[in-house]
Structures are given as structure tokens and as C-alpha cells.
Amino acid sequence: MRRASPDSGALRTFAATALPSVVVSHFGSAYRNPDATPSLVYSGRMCRNIRTLHNFDPPASESEVEAAALQYVRKISGFTKPSRANEEAFNAAVQAVTAASLDLLGRLTTSAAPKNREVEAAKARARSAQRYAA
Numbered sequence: 001m002r003r004a005s006p007d008s009g010a011l012r013t014f015a016a017t018a019l020p021s022v023v024v025s026h027f028g029s030a031y032r033n034p035d036a037t038p039s040l041v042y043s044g045r046m047c048r049n050i051r052t053l054h055n056f057d058p059p060a061s062e063s064e065v066e067a068a069a070l071q072y073v074r075k076i077s078g079f080t081k082p083s084r085a086n087e088e089a090f091n092a093a094v095q096a097v098t099a100a101s102l103d104l105l106g107r108l109t110t111s112a113a114p115k116n117r118e119v120e121a122a123k124a125r126a127r128s129a130q131r132y133a134a
Contacts, residue, residue: 050075054105057114062102069097 050071053060073093074080082090 053101054108055110055112055114056117056120058117060105062098065101065105066094066098069094069101072097 050068053065053068073090077086077090077093079086079090
């Protein structure tokens with residue numbers, strides 16, 4: 001017996017209007033539209049687990065940059081923990097992203113005053129409370 005699928009018609013309608021870079025198949029699965037222009041594919045929003053590290057007082061430590069690199073590599077690879085066969089490539093990618101990120105953070109300049117970590121954390125908690133309020 002065939003399982004009832006979710007209302008894929010509503011999902012397709014939502015995807016067509018709100019997410020032009022996403023196509024929803026007749027089976028309810030979503031995939032990236034290869035014909036979408038890059039400006040439509042990337043909405044400018046980052047993954048919630050990857051945080052801005054530039055322009056903080058005190059500056060981001062190397063361990064914070066490495067943690068962000070690990071999150072990035074996990075996100076793009078789809079692995080939380082790679083298999084033994086992929087472990088070397090995964091670790092090399094984390095090291096490469098860490099090095100590139102440290103280089104980038106070292107070269108960036110701004111005229112804005114450094115952000116206070118506690119103030120930014122309080123703002124994030126307030127946004128989270130509002131988002132998850134019942």
C-alpha cells in the first residue's frame with residue numbers, strides 16, 4: 001500500500017513563489033534548480049551555527065575560527081563525523097578552511113567600532129526567544 005504523501009501541491013506553490021532556486025518534485029522532495037541565477041540561489045542568510053567572527057573585541061581566537069571551519073566543512077560535506085576512508089580529506093579541508101579564514105580575518109579592515117561579545121550574545125538570545133515563543 002502506498003503511503004500518503006504530504007501536500008506537495010502546497011509545497012510546490014510555496015517553493016515557486018518564495019524559493020525560485022528550489023524545485024519541488026511531484027514526490028514532495030526538494031532539490032536545487034540548476035538553471036537559477038546565483039543571485040536567486042543564495043539568499044544572503046548564513047547557517048545559524050556559523051557565526052560572524054570579524055570585528056569583535058576581543059578578536060576571535062584560533063580555536064573559534066577552527067570551530068567555524070569545522071561547522072562549514074560538516075555543512076558542505078554532509079558528514080558530522082567522516083568515515084575512515086574520508087577522514088584524511090575531511091581533516092585536510094578543516095585545516096585549509098581554518099588557514100584561509102585566519103588569513104581573511106587578518107586582512108579585513110573596518111572603520112566600525114568593535115562589537116561587544118556579551119551585547120551581541122544578548123541580542124541573539126532575544127531573537128531566539130522571539131523566534132521560539134509559543
